Every structure is written in C-alpha cells, then in structure tokens.
Amino acid sequence: MPRIAATDRRAALARAALAVIAREGVHAATTRAIVAEAGMSLASFHYAVATRDDLLRDVVELVVGSQDAAAFGTLALQGDDLRAAVRGVLGSYFDIVRADPAREQAMFELTQYALRTPALAEFPAAQYDVYRGLAARLLHTAAVRFRVGWDIPVPDLAALGVALTDGATLAWLATRDDAAAERLLDLAADSLTAHAIPLSKEPK
Amino acid sequence: MPRIAATDRRAALARAALAVIAREGVHAATTRAIVAEAGMSLASFHYAVATRDDLLRDVVELVVGSQDAAAFGTLALQGDDLRAAVRGVLGSYFDIVRADPAREQAMFELTQYALRTPALAEFPAAQYDVYRGLAARLLHTAAVRFRVGWDIPVPDLAALGVALTDGATLAWLATRDDAAAERLLDLAADSLTAHAIPLSKEPK
DNA sequence: ACCGTTCTGGGACGCTTGACCCACTTGCGA
DNA sequence: TCGCAAGTGGGTCAAGCGTCCCAGAACGGT
Numbered sequence: 001m002p003r004i005a006a007t008d009r010r011a012a013l014a015r016a017a018l019a020v021i022a023r024e025g026v027h028a029a030t031t032r033a034i035v036a037e038a039g040m041s042l043a044s045f046h047y048a049v050a051t052r053d054d055l056l057r058d059v060v061e062l063v064v065g066s067q068d069a070a071a072f073g074t075l076a077l078q079g080d081d082l083r084a085a086v087r088g089v090l091g092s093y094f095d096i097v098r099a100d101p102a103r104e105q106a107m108f109e110l111t112q113y114a115l116r117t118p119a120l121a122e123f124p125a126a127q128y129d130v131y132r133g134l135a136a137r138l139l140h141t142a143a144v145r146f147r148v149g150w151d152i153p154v155p156d157l158a159a160l161g162v163a164l165t166d167g168a169t170l171a172w173l174a175t176r177d178d179a180a181a182e183r184l185l186d187l188a189a190d191s192l193t194a195h196a197i198p199l200s201k202e203p204k
Numbered sequence: 205m206p207r208i209a210a211t212d213r214r215a216a217l218a219r220a221a222l223a224v225i226a227r228e229g230v231h232a233a234t235t236r237a238i239v240a241e242a243g244m245s246l247a248s249f250h251y252a253v254a255t256r257d258d259l260l261r262d263v264v265e266l267v268v269g270s271q272d273a274a275a276f277g278t279l280a281l282q283g284d285d286l287r288a289a290v291r292g293v294l295g296s297y298f299d300i301v302r303a304d305p306a307r308e309q310a311m312f313e314l315t316q317y318a319l320r321t322p323a324l325a326e327f328p329a330a331q332y333d334v335y336r337g338l339a340a341r342l343l344h345t346a347a348v349r350f351r352v353g354w355d356i357p358v359p360d361l362a363a364l365g366v367a368l369t370d371g372a373t374l375a376w377l378a379t380r381d382d383a384a385a386e387r388l389l390d391l392a393a394d395s396l397t398a399h400a401i402p403l404s405k406e407p408k
Numbered sequence: 409a410c411c412g413t414t415c416t417g418g419g420a421c422g423c424t425t426g427a428c429c430c431a432c433t434t435g436c437g438a
Numbered sequence: 439t440c441g442c443a444a445g446t447g448g449g450t451c452a453a454g455c456g457t458c459c460c461a462g463a464a465c466g467g468t
Binding site: 409410411412413414415416417418419420421422423424425426427428429430431432433434435436437438 | 443454
C-alpha cells in the first residue's frame with residue numbers, strides 16, 4: 001500500500017463512497033465497504049476523516065460540485081432550430097442517465113439522505129441552485145443562438161426544465177420504459193419552447 | 205397489551221413502519237423502532253411477520269395501494285375553465301405535499317429502496333402505473349367536463365403530468381421555496397392545457 | 409545516517425441490529 | 439369448564455457497525 005497524503009486519501013475515499021452508493025445504495029456505504037472499494041485499511045479511513053458523516057459530506061460536495069460542468073459539459077446546443085436544439089439537450093442528458101442509472105439513482109438517494117441529516121440539510125438547495133443555474137445558462141445560450149426571447153423569466157423556465165428532467169428521470173428509473181421516456185422528452189421540449197417568442201428582425 | 209390477531213398486527217406494523225420512515229427515514233426503520241411506534245414487544249414482530257424485508261414489502265404495498273383514491277380523493281376538478289381546473293388540481297396536490305412533507309419524502313425513499321431490493325424491484329413500476337392511471341382519469345374527466353379533446357394520447361399527457369408533479373415536489377422538498385413552486389405549477393398547468401383542442405360545436 | 413513526523417495495519421472496544429427461543433398467559437371452541 | 443391453539447414477553451445470540459488504539463513502517467529534512 002503506497003503512502004498517500006491524508007487530503008488525497010480523503011478525496012479518494014469520497015469517490016469510493018460514491019461508487020459504493022451507486023452500486024448498492026446509501027445504506028450499504030459502511031466504513032468497511034468504502035475502504036474495501038478504495039483498497040485501503042480501515043484505520044486509514046479515520047486517519048483521513050474524523051467520522052463517517054464527515055465523509056458523506058464530502059460525497060455530497062463532490063456530487064454537487066461535479067454535476068455541473070463535468071457530467072453536463074457534453075450537453076451541446078446543436079440543431080437546426082430551437083425545438084431541435086432543446087430536444088437534443090434533453091436527449092443528451094437522458095443518454096447520460098441511461099448510461100449509468102445507478103449513479104443517477106445515487107444522486108436522488110443522496111439528496112434524500114441529506115434532507116434527513118441536519119448537518120447536510122442545506123445541500124439539496126445548493127444542488128438545485130446548480131441545476132437551475134445550468135438550465136438557465138442553456139436557455140440563455142439557446143435564446144441568443146436562435147434569436148428568440150422568453151415570455152417568462154429565465155429562472156422560472158429553468159425551474160420548469162429541471163422539474164421536467166427530474167420527473168422524467170424518476171419515471172424512467174422506476175419503469176425503465178425507454179419509449180415512454182422519449183415521448184415524454186418530446187413533450188418536455190414542446191413545453192419549454194412554447195415560451196419562446198421571436199425577436200424583432202434587428203436582434204439587439 | 206391486548207391480544208391482536210397476527211394479520212391485524214401485521215397491518216398495524218406496516219402503518220407504524222410507514223410512520224417511522226416518514227419521521228426518520230428508511231434507514232431508521234429498525235425492528236425495534238417499528239415495534240416501539242406500534243407499542244408492541246419485539247417478539248410480536250417476528251410472530252406476525254417472518255422477516256423485516258417482508259414487512260417492508262407490506263409497507264410498499266400499503267403505499268402503492270393507498271396513494272390512489274385515498275390521498276388524492278380530495279383532488280376535485282373545479283374551476284371555471286380548463287386551465288383553472290387543472291391548476292386547481294395541481295394546487296390541491298401540492299397542498300397535500302406541503303401538509304406532510306415527511307410523508308411525501310418517505311414515498312420517494314421507499315421507491316428508491318424498492319429499486320435497490322430485488323424482491324421489491326417490480327413495485328416502483330406499479331406505483332407509477334397508479335400515478336399515471338390517476339392522472340389519465342383526471343385528464344379524461346376534465347376533457348369531458350370542459351368539452352375539449354387532447355391532441356396527444358392521454359397516457360402520454362398523463363406521464364407529462366406525473367413528471368411535472370414529481371419534479372415540482374422534488375424541487376420543493378429540496379428548497380422549500382413556496383413561491384417558486386407556485387410559479388412552477390402555473391407553468392405546469394400551461395404545459396398540460398396547451399394540448400387541449402376545442403371540440404366541434406356538437407359534442408358527441 | 410539520523411530522527412521525528414507522517415502514515416499504515418491489525419486488532420479490539422462497545423453498541424445496535426435482525427432474528428429467535430422458550431416459558432408464560434390468554435381466550436375461544438368443545 | 440376445560441384444553442389447547444394462538445398470542446405475548448423477556449432474554450439471548452451472532453453478526454455487523456462506527457470508532458479507536460498502538461506498534462511499527464516509510465518518508466523528508468538535517
């Protein structure tokens with residue numbers, strides 16, 4: 001076992017914990033399961049981190065922090081018109097979900113867990129700020145590219161987008177019905193683009 | 205301690221378990237916590253039910269079965285026009301969520317738990333069938349009352365409704381932002397009613 | 409080459425968990 | 439009224455949990 005600085009080990013443990021959670025759920029993320037995943041001894045755990053809850057906090061931070069650009073960086077705005085672009089982004093997101101359903105489920109479980117844990121209670125709100133911020137940026141970019149405006153505030157529309165993707169993800173995790181999910185994403189794209197208004201000939 | 209038939213005790217235990225889960229989360233629903241909630245001795249637990257997982261199965265069945273008419277029976281279709289009626293139903297649903305957020309979170313947690321448990325893996329799909337069926341019935345009733353049709357299949361529109369309510373609930377549980385939730389429900393009602401088409405003068 | 413800090417491993421602790429056993433009480437049917 | 443199945447309570451078990459301790463190994467500055 002190579003020597004690793006405590007701070008690095010802490011990060012490695014957080015990643016290992018996330019892997020365990022994705023594979024077996026939050027309740028299975030015991031100290032022993034985590035160190036086994038990371039290939040460490042049990043003592044290294046408490047050398048790097050004071051308590052298990054502290055590590056879970058790291059995991060939540062890891063999730064919130066990395067879910068932004070990391071996973072969604074591939075979501076490119078492309079397509080011939082606004083509707084196609086929006087549908088494309090939703091489809092790309094959904095491909096990510098389908099590629100690793102366990103991980104996506106782990107996100108939901110972590111959110112629920114954080115809501116139950118007083119020390120972590122503020123994280124879910126931050127998580128949704130990240131989601132909504134990302135959605136808002138995408139909407140803004142789309143509006144610029146296709147020279148449209150939105151007939152409601154972008155943050156509100158972003159919230160709608162987040163709710164739609166969350167709802168679609170949850171439904172697919174439960175049913176694994178690909179066709180239904182695709183139809184749902186079609187409707188979601190319609191709902192979002194319905195709020196676009198063409199700008200006057202001379203874009204600002 | 206009065207004598208209670210094993211079958212009755214089993215049902216009582218399931219209700220107690222649901223109460224514990226709502227209050228403290230799935231991971232806190234230990235056999236001891238459940239019997240304490242139900243006011244029984246630990247031995248009565250395993251007399252009424254073979255194993256803890258068996259009881260959890262009962263809880264899931266209880267949730268799926270009762271969530272239909274029971275909780276949503278109050279969702280009445282009322283309002284002067286379609287849009288108002290749909291918004292009213294969404295608002296009523298949301299009032300239920302806000303009245304007992306812990307219980308609603310318990311529903312999500314149970315779904316996640318069931319997805320992780322092979323013996324319970326088929327329940328989430330059934331749960332969503334119930335949701336979608338309820339939404340479809342509401343949409344059908346609304347169409348009849350306000351003499352409109354839907355420009356897409358009702359099951360698809362029902363899936364959209366379920367995704368929107370799920371997404372809105374999840375977002376509110378995380379942020380507890382009432383105003384944002386109300387705005388989101390406004391948009392949700394718009395998205396749904398956008399698919400209504402007026403019927404010809406002579407309704408069948 | 410040395411020494412003290414930094415890191416590692418194995419073992420151990422106290423506690424909670426799900427499960428269960430067995431002696432007991434209760435109440436219904438004959 | 440009586441017997442026996444149905445139900446109850448307390449105590450107990452092994453396993454798994456988070457946490458901790460301590461002897462020793464590896465490293466970096468001198």
